[in-house]
Structure formats: C-alpha cells, structure tokens
Amino acid sequence: MQALEGAEADEHLAKLAKAIGHPARVYILRMLSRKEARVCSQIADELPLAQSTVSEHLRILKDAGLVRSSQDGPRVGYCINFDGLRRLKALVAII
Secondary structure, three states, X not given: OOXXXXXXXXHHHHHHHHHOOOHHHHHHHHHHHHOXXXXXXXXXXXXXXXXXXXXXXXXXXXXXXXXXXXXXXXXXXXXXXXXXXXXXXXXXXOO
C-alpha cells in the first residue's frame, strides 16, 4: 500500500490534481464512471471539443493513472482506473 503522507504522496496528489484541473477532464471522468469503456470518438461526440483535444485530455488522465486503455485493432477503449480514483480520494481525504 502506498503512503498517504510524505513527499512522494504530496507529489502524487499534485499530479492527480493537475490531471483533474480542467473541466473537460472532470466531465470525462464522470462520463466514464457511469458507462462502460468508450472510444475517443464516442467521448468526443459528447463534448464540444475536437477529437484531438479529447485525445490529449485522455492521455493526461491516463498518465495520472485515473484512466486506463485497451486496444482492439485501430480502436482504443478507455475506462476508469478505479485504483487510481481510490488513491485520489484517499489522498484528498487526509488534507
């Protein structure tokens, strides 16, 4: 289990906070938490953003560990990484 306090925990929390620091990324997380895996084009259809912009938001969320992906041929499906989301909640809870 990862520590909830200390320099490493603080850095991880800062990275997670930066990842959710944009309203579109928060919306994507909310959407993915209510639906099964979605491909980028499906997510982009629900946002007033270009698919390339949505793809960049997904990359940031994935790099932070809040979203995971799986590839099926040319399509990449995205879904919530519940371990990452639990970690974010635990780190925020102790502030």
